[in-house]
Amino acid sequence: MAQLTPAEIEVAKKFDLTSKIIPFLDRHLIYPLIENLDLTYDEKTIKDLSYNLLKDTYMNKFINDLNPDKEISQDVLKKQKEIEAKSEVLEAETKETLNLLSKKEVQEQLKSDKNHNRRYLESQHGITENKIHALYEYGQIQYNKGDYVMASDLLANFRILSTNNELNVSSTWGRLACEILLLEWNNALEELSKLRELIDSRTSFNDPLLQLYNRTWVIHWSLFPYFKTANGLETLCDLFFSSSYLSTIQASCPWVLRYLVVAVISNNSKKLKDLVRVTAQESYQYADPFTNLIKALYLDFDFAQASQHLNDCEVILKTDFFLNNEDENLPLISKKFITNAKKLIIQVYVKCYGRISLEALSETLNLTKQELKDLISSLDLKNATLDDEKLIINHTSTKIYQQVSDKVKSLGYKSNQLLENFAK
Amino acid sequence: MSRFFASGYSDSDLSSSDEELLSTSEEELINSSTDEQEEEQDNDESSDSVFATEEESDDSSDDDYGARARGPSYFLKSSFAKNNYSDEDSESEGEGKKVVKSSKDKLLDEMRSLVDKIEIRRDVKEWIGLLTEFDKLNKLLTKARQQNLGIPRLYISMIAELDSTISEISNEEIKGLKADSSRAFNTTKQRTRRFVKEHAAEIEQYRANPEAFEKELDEQSEENTPKPSKALIDELITSLRTIQETRGKKNVDRDEQIATLEELVQDAKGNDFHSILVYLMLIPLRFESSSLVQSMPIDQWTKAKNEIIALLNILEKVRNEYVVTELATATDELGQEPEADKNGVKHILGSVTALVERLDDELTKSLQSTDPHATEYVDRLKDQSTVYQLLLANQLYLESIIEPAAYSQKEGEQLARVVLKRLENLYYKPTKLIIISEKVGWSKLTNKQSLIYPKFEESDNELEYCNGLINHLSSLLYKQTNSIFRKKAMLCQIYYYSFNDQYYKARDMFLMSHLQSTIHTSDIPLQVLFNRALVQLGLCAFRAGLLTESQQILQEICTSQKQKELLGQGSNQRQQPASQIDKQRLVPFHMHINLELLDCVYLTASLLLEIPQIIQQSSGRKASNKLQATKSFRRTLDYYNRQVFIGPPESTKDYIMRAASSLQAGKWEQAINFISSINIWSLFNNATGIKEMLYEKFQTEGLRSYIFANIFFYEKLSVKQLASLFKLPEAKVLAVVSKMIYNDEISASLDQFNQSIDLSKDYELSKLHELALSLADRCQQLAERNERLASGGHQSQSSNVKDQKKIYSK
Secondary structure: OOOOOHHHHHHHHHOOOHHHHHHHOOHHHHHHHHHHHHHOOOHHHHHHHHHHHHOOOOOHHHHHHHOOOOOOOHHHHHHHHHHHHHHHHHHHHHHHHHHHHHOHHHHHHOOOOHHHHHHHHHHHHOOOHHHHHHHHHHHHHHHHHOOHHHHHHHHHHHHHHOOOHHHHHHHHHHHHHHHHHOOOHHHHHHHHHHHHHHHHOOOOOOOHHHHHHHHHHHHHHHHHHHOOOOOHHHHHHHHHHOHHHHHHHHHHOHHHHHHHHHHHHHOOOOOHHHHHHHHHHHOOOOOOHHHHHHHHHHHHOOHHHHHHHHHHHHHHHHHOOOOOOOOOOOOOHHHHHHHHHHHHHHHHHHHHEEEEEHHHHHHHHOOOHHHHHHHHHHHOOOOEEEOOOEEEEOOOOOOHHHHHHHHHHHHHHHHHHHHHHHHO | OOHHHHOOOOHHHHHHHHHHHHHHHHHHHHHHOOOOOHHHHHHHHHHHHHHHHHHHOOOOOOHHHHHOOOHHHHHHHHHHHHHHOOOOHHHHHHHHHHHHOOHHHHHHHHHHHHHHHHHHHHHHOOHHHHHHHHHHHHHHHHHHHHOOOOOOHHHHHHHHHHHHHHHHOOHHHHHOOOHHHHHHHHHHHHHHHHHHHHOHHHHHHHHHOHHHHHOOOHHHHHHOOOOOOHHHHHHHHHHHHHHHHOOOOOOOOHHHHHHHHHHHHHHOOOOHHHHHHHHHHHHHHHHHHOOOOOOOOHHHHHHHHHHHHHHHHHHHHOOOOEEEEOOOOOOOOOOOOOOEOOOOOEEEEOOHHHHHHHHHHHHHHHHHOOOOOOHHHHHHHHHHHHHHHHHHHHHHHHHHHOOHHHOOOOOHHHHHHHHHHHHHHHOOOOHHHHHHHHHHHHHOOOOOOOOOOOOOOOOOOHHHHHHHHHHHHHHHHHOOOOHHHHHHHHHHHHHHHHHOOOHHHHHHHHHHHOHHHHHHHOOHHHHHHHHHHHHHHHHHHHHOOOHHHHHHHHHHHHOOOOHHHHOOOOOOOOOOOOOHHHHHHOOOHHHOOOHHHHHHHHHHHHHHHHHHHHHHHHOOOOOOOOOOOOHHHHHHHHHHHHOOOOOOOOOHHHHHHHHHHHHHOOOHHHHHHHHHOOHHHHHOOOHHHHHHHHHHHHHHHHHHHHHHHHOOOOOEEEHHHHHHHOOOOHHHHHHHHHHHHHOOOOOEEEEOOOOEEEEOOOOOOOHHHHHHHHHHHHHHHHHHHHHHHHOOOHHHHHHHHHHHHHHHHO
């Protein structure tokens, strides 16, 4: 990827969200984020960061690679041995259980009722509570070692058997992390929806604070799969604009608004009005080029400012982990965002102006005339005439009859729907 | 040794008693000059000798009682002391004799004659007669006790003799008695035994050496024992008990009791336990004595204050030995020391917190009844810093005796009360004043530190320090189980943040608190606090330039007829004199919110929001329904515009109304001139900043009004022209106009080539059009409301949830 100019690096550093996001992620999930900082920070910083990040995990080889110069201390070696020993023990313990579960006749006996399964396994095959718990522990160790496939598998098996609610939630978190790290986005989405079910059900949390934390985690973790899947951004909008998650964002992590802005704009979502409202509300505690763009365009009507912010956005789109999506199978989010944002600016511009000089506009928007023309023609404007110099729009306000009929058109349908709902 | 005399001073020791009296009178002088520290040192010097003399009083001559006359003759004593403290011993003795002729001497004479009679009857073993005399004597004894005389020595000796006589009598003799006299004998015997049992020590002393008991040995006085003897303690306890028994009863001379206790303070010097006990009784009594008057007399207040300081000093000193707490169990006997806990600390039942609280309340009461414009008010206000010092000292003391883990428990409640008082002393002040109060507060508490929030260091940022202080104090209160603490803390915090221009914090807290839904069920002081916080928030929004918010927040209170009552700043109903309770609810003057300023802010905000709307409506365009029209403002404006002759503006309201009509006429500069010539803005900290903010607002609102007003008269408006007319940069004009176009407020379009605004004349609404449109709007609203109702109003609830979360995440 192209190198950034010092000014751009400055912008990128200023609006870097990594440090804000890190507290809400798992160690392993942070690693890709740090790796992604290579454009803004030098190699050594990143290496140090990753070493510090991972030194408490069990990925020994990987850690040593990161840090070839330093001696491995005795403590670390000792710890590594302990882990080895422990995982061997656990492996033996869990092997039996796993073998058993893979047997056909056992699978046939298992039903959806967990308690029944437990009784069955315990009486017939001697699988006790402890053995099930070993699955969980072993899964944890495997995860820490970096063997995400194994870990995911173990945790899935654990979840089938365990009746412990708390551990079930945390094993779901574990699986989600594994799937994200394995880049298995569809599985990750599946896990995510399971988690949401668990978290949003009223019964699972007595403490609203805990629920808030869990929602905050969901919001951050969900950024991984949503930005990598085809329809992810739509789902992201739906999720983040649902009232409980929106208030979570406002309460504990306003910086997520950046991703919301990107999602809404690049997706041409209909939630633009809501987005404007939210960004305006939160402008006192969070601002970055993305929210500023919205503010400049829809609150201050300052088009020059808006395009200025758009330039900054471009830099961030290059450096932000979630936004610099280079997956070829997917339409590039950053490109989509930039085009759409420009279109939005023109739309607002056109709504306000009747006679527009293309030259002036192309200057403000930092486009060539041809690009601008293309954009304008793609907007498919009514009553507009476009020539080389100017764009003229004939603003005719709708007739009163039209206005009144527009207003009442949907009322009948809506009322009917309401009645139907009541009848249900 | 006789307890009775123990309370008095013998002839030989009058010099020292004089000294003591001297110190008392000095104390009064000191008190009136509000210097509190000296008194103690003064007394410390004399205390040793005082104790010595108390032990040695031996003569049973009448003179003694007078030297330390109590009760009704207290005033005599003080005048006597003042006149004579420099006199020779003999003279003061002579004076003493005059003073002596009191009811007590009569009482003692009576007792003496009774004792004589009893002795005679005892010798002849005439039991029935003896019992009647004995009963009489006992009655007199109770009387004597009520007058704090203790148990006379002669009584003890009589009992001792009687006891020995009784035990000498053989069974045969008893059997030989007649039935009624045997009964009398038995009763006497029981009573005697009981007394002997209770006062074994004195009896023992008497038996061991009857002579010495009556005549004090001189050597004893020279030993200078630092601790008072047991007899003295008993006497002290007895006095305390007598006072305790009469607590809350009618027809008790409280002043007399206070005087007695003041004396006892001296007696108890050196014994911490007793000092604590005496103070714990004296200070409440002082407060009680003034419960009937509107506010506590200043001299009493100062005395109480000094006594609390003394008490705190003692408690500080003996922290490892005694602790005064509200949760201690009461001991059965008043003088009995409570059992020590595992750390060897003895818990005494009592509450310094309550005393300090009361002291603060009394100060408030006194402020309420003082004319706020007189110099007395300011003088009185100075006492606040001492109260603050006390609050702080008390807080530190409680912190030292309560574990941090127990702050949210029942134990922590007393701490919470102090902290709340402290918060209430701070919240209405700007940061600078808070820093000053903090500095003064800590000045007497050098080399101490608070666990809750450290003291102010010069290196600290003032604003940060204050924010931290308020936050930490409040967060302690949030942990309390009692919701009143939480509510008050919340409101104080909101008030503080609003007052110090931290609008968003204050607003978020206000929304999160959800107090608005329950506040009407709270008691009145809390509602007043709520209103005060709300109004302050509105003012803060105004200062931050958020006019819409400000106007909405202030609307309810500003348009109310009962503005003064709502803010606890007096009553509007002149015909009905306010009751005592109503008066007590009022906020002291120095905490008032300026009502004129409030009105001014509200009207200015309304002006800027309303005028463009009014013009828009009058020009025939549909008005946006976004803003609810403020009827009161429009009414006033209508009334003002209808006036035939308009004089030069006098009141704030006049100025604002003139500004409003100027703005209506498109003369925005005239309008801003009217507004900025209102003097009251200077009450805000950054008056110039606010005027600048208002200037900008008038520019844009003036522009909007101008466009609304002239939309039908022009085809095109030049942006340049508008910019020069409103002294705005062209970009700003474009932005404002763009916004109006985008929001469908006007139908127009901008022309980039000519730099002009093209106003379209597509339609002018006929009456029918207008009605049809508004009908359609109404229908839409109705449908929306139905939908909202059908969905169960979840929208509003979910926002509640968010707010709650915000609180928890803090």
